[in-house]
Amino acid sequence: MSFTVINTFTLKDPADAEAFEARFLTHVEWMRSRPGFLAHQAVRAADRPEVYVNLGWWERPEDFQAVLASDTFKEHAEEFHRIVDVDADPSMGLMRLDGAAGGRGDALSVDFLTVGGDRDAFVAAWRAYATAAAELEGFVAADLAASLFARPGGFTALTRWRSAGAADAARLLPAYAAVAELAEVRTVPAAHLAGDRAPFAPAGA
Structure with missing residues (x-):
């Protein structure tokens, strides 16, 4: 399993987007050179452009x-911290x-999920959903991580698609409805x- 750092950045002033992105890109260039760094994905929310989410994967x-x-x-x-509020979720x-x-996929969805019941049942349901979604045209990749302490019962899923329409189609799958019943x-x-x-070693696959 890979240690995953999930940071949500919210601009204090939406006018500072360009300044934040420039600082962030400089920061991740430095992070990529650190021992143990594996990969990262940073996104900007489509419906709330003042919000950014970054997932960083580390060996340990x-x-x-x-x-x-x-x-x-x-x-x-x-x-x-001068320009954004930061919520960290190891x-x-x-x-x-x-x-x-393969490929990057420019249409992305970040799901923040909260499970109040059987976590193993949820993980099995999400795995079934991701497997079914992978059969759809336009699927690129999926990742699932469990919060260690910041969000009790919390999970974060990142899915990558070639189009927003492909992502919407996946949410119509019965397997996605099964996930939504549990979280x-x-x-x-x-x-x-x-x-x-x-590339890095798959976790739990």
Whole structure:
């Protein structure tokens, strides 16, 4: 399983979008050179453009903790906090599924899910949904992570599609309805901002 850092950034002033994106892209270039960094995906919410979400995958929690302790990270964080509010959700990757066609996929959805009951049943249902979605035209990739402590019963799913229509079609699947029966779902349709989708060992696949 891969350690996954999920950060939600909300602009304090929507006019600062360009400044934030420039700082963020500089930051992730530095992060990519850190030991243990695997990949990341940053998106901007389509319906709330003041909101950004970044998922970062690391080999071990210790690798990310070492980055947090560095002076460079602290300097970057100080700059960010001037222009955005940050919600951090350290998580553990549970599943990664790539479509046969591969590629980046510019239509993305981030699902924030909250499970009040059987977590194993939910994970099984989400795996069944992702497997069914992978058969649809336009599917690129899917990732599922479980919150470690910030969101009790919380999961985050990232799905990548070649079009928004493909993502909408997936939500009509019976397997998606089964997921929605087991979890409260908040879906954030989003657009690609930055990310390398570097290969790494599948977690729990």
